[in-house]
Amino acid sequence: MHSRWGKTGLAFLLAGSLWAGAFSGSPAASAAQTATGGAIPIVLDGFPLPFDSAPRIDKGVTLVPFRTIAEALGIVVEWNAAAKTIHATGTNVSGQKTDVLLTVGRKTAQVNGAAVTLDAAPVVQASRILIPLAFFGRSFGAQVAWNAQAHSVEIRSPQKKMRLLGFYAISSYDQIGRVAALNSVAFGWSRIGLDGKFTLAGDEYKWPKPAGEVTPESIVQATNSQPADSYLVVYSVDGHGELTNMLSNSALADDSIEQIVSVAKDKGFGGVMLDYEGLGLKDDPATARKLLNDYVGKLSKKLKEGGLKLGLALQPPNGAFKGYDYGTLGKLADEIVLMAYEYHADKTPEPMDRVNEAVELSLKAGIAKSKLLLGVNMDHENEASIGDKLGLAKRYGLSGVSFWRLGILTPAEVKAIDASVVKD
Numbered sequence: 498m499h500s501r502w503g504k505t506g507l508a509f510l511l512a513g514s515l516w517a518g519a520f521s522g523s524p525a526a527s528a529a530q531t532a533t534g535g536a537i538p539i540v541l542d543g544f545p546l547p548f549d550s551a552p553r554i555d556k557g558v559t560l561v562p563f564r565t566i567a568e569a570l571g572i573v574v575e576w577n578a579a580a581k582t583i584h585a586t587g588t589n590v591s592g593q594k595t596d597v598l599l600t601v602g603r604k605t606a607q608v609n610g611a612a613v614t615l616d617a618a619p620v621v622q623a624s625r626i627l628i629p630l631a632f633f634g635r636s637f638g639a640q641v642a643w644n645a646q647a648h649s650v651e652i653r654s655p656q657k658k659m660r661l662l663g664f665y666a667i668s669s670y671d672q673i674g675r676v677a678a679l680n681s682v683a684f685g686w687s688r689i690g691l692d693g694k695f696t697l698a699g700d701e702y703k704w705p706k707p708a709g710e711v712t713p714e715s716i717v718q719a720t721n722s723q724p725a726d727s728y729l730v731v732y733s734v735d736g737h738g739e740l741t742n743m744l745s746n747s748a749l750a751d752d753s754i755e756q757i758v759s760v761a762k763d764k765g766f767g768g769v770m771l772d773y774e775g776l777g778l779k780d781d782p783a784t785a786r787k788l789l790n791d792y793v794g795k796l797s798k799k800l801k802e803g804g805l806k807l808g809l810a811l812q813p814p815n816g817a818f819k820g821y822d823y824g825t826l827g828k829l830a831d832e833i834v835l836m837a838y839e840y841h842a843d844k845t846p847e848p849m850d851r852v853n854e855a856v857e858l859s860l861k862a863g864i865a866k867s868k869l870l871l872g873v874n875m876d877h878e879n880e881a882s883i884g885d886k887l888g889l890a891k892r893y894g895l896s897g898v899s900f901w902r903l904g905i906l907t908p909a910e911v912k913a914i915d916a917s918v919v920k921d
Contacts, residue, residue, distance in 0.1 A: 538649040541569055542888020544849045559650060563628060569892040570639060570654055576626070583619060583628060590638030590655050597636055599628055608636055654888055658921040660897030662834065662870055665716075666730065667701050669904035673716070675911070680897070680920045681726045683770045683808070683834075686713065687760065689733035693743035695753040697760070702732045717765050728770035728808055729761045735775035744788040751795070758799045768806030768831070769796070775812075777820025785820030790829075797829045810834040810872065810899075813855035814862060824863035831868065834899045835859050838874040846882035847874070849889070856893050872899045880909035887917040897921070 537559060539546045546569060548562040567574045572587040581601040589595045598607040604618040619628040630650070634641040638655030663675060666685025676682055688702040689695060697704035705713050720727045731753075733740045743749045761769050771793070776785040797807050809830045812818045816839075827833055837855040838847045852871075859869060871890040878886060890898050898918060900906070906914075 540649050541652045542654050543885030587637045595636050654891050657891050657918055659918045661920045662899040664902040666902055672903040675903055676720050679725050682720045683728040683730045685730040687731050689743050691739050693739050693749045695756045726767040728768045729766040730770045730772055731757055732772045740773055744792050750792055754796050754799055761805055762803050770808035772810040777818050782819035786822040790822050790825050793829050806831040808832050810836055813837045814858040815854050823859055827864035833864050833868055834870045834872045836872040838877055844877050846878050866894050867896050869895045870897045870899045871895055874901045875905055880913040883913050884917045
């Protein structure tokens, strides 16, 4: 996402007029003004958008800040101070390029060269530019609605192409067909055992047994031919100190790296995804961070020598585990899966404010948007909540989304996911 702003430094605002009657002196409009004191909240994909100026209703038209919305929807905007024009480019609901030109004071806009009448002309007010929201919704595929009960404007972002990764582990074969909808699959078939050694055996994260002609190798090969890339996931949790033991023992650490790289190459994987959890809870976080940095640095070098990628699945910076140096790990890895979940013990949707905070902290720590995938746990989400999580990934312009895991997606959840994101 990229926006260019003129020398005047004007922050764009968006004026929205919704369907007939919603904001034209109707009881709903009056109630909204009364309930919010003139400030109407704008909710994008189930989570409020922060604004530098409070939205309001003026003569039946809702005025809301546009710059935040434009950036959140991936719209590129250019202000021409001399001509007093706003040039916006993006894609519509069909994925086709949309080119819009608006002029301050004119009630006619140009959409892909054709004249379109606006509900209100763009105006300058207190060094802000106001343009119609509903028009932008129609032009760029966003759905705009008035929530009378919450007294808010609600926007649902259009479908977007993103990098999509699915975890395949435990019992995922029933949804092997879903691989075609993904850019990448991470196979949870190995781990660090209680003795601190790399292993393909275990209770859940183990190398599967063949089933007739279907073998683990054939599944990986089929995935690579989709085309989608494949990761070998190496799982460990520091529940009994086994992960710390391995990381602090140079012999164990070096041996695990050699074996991990060897198995990944021999079995046809395109890379390795480390899922090392629980660091920095019981032991000194600074020590844990250094141990993991050193280990990941060595592994990254070995993988690159073999032409393999490195992915890291990391617990969130606003969680209980503080043994992760997100900035350094973000530089060493090819991509990061931010596991922004398990903020509570029950299997209910994760709190949006905590997920949002996790994304912001990860970006602030130095992880590039182009490397960051928002991890969602479908054990906790449902068809009603998943679109909101995907909306955050789109809002921040992240590389994509990962899903834990194949095998547990319901038809309704698949439909909701496909309505929001498709593989790039």
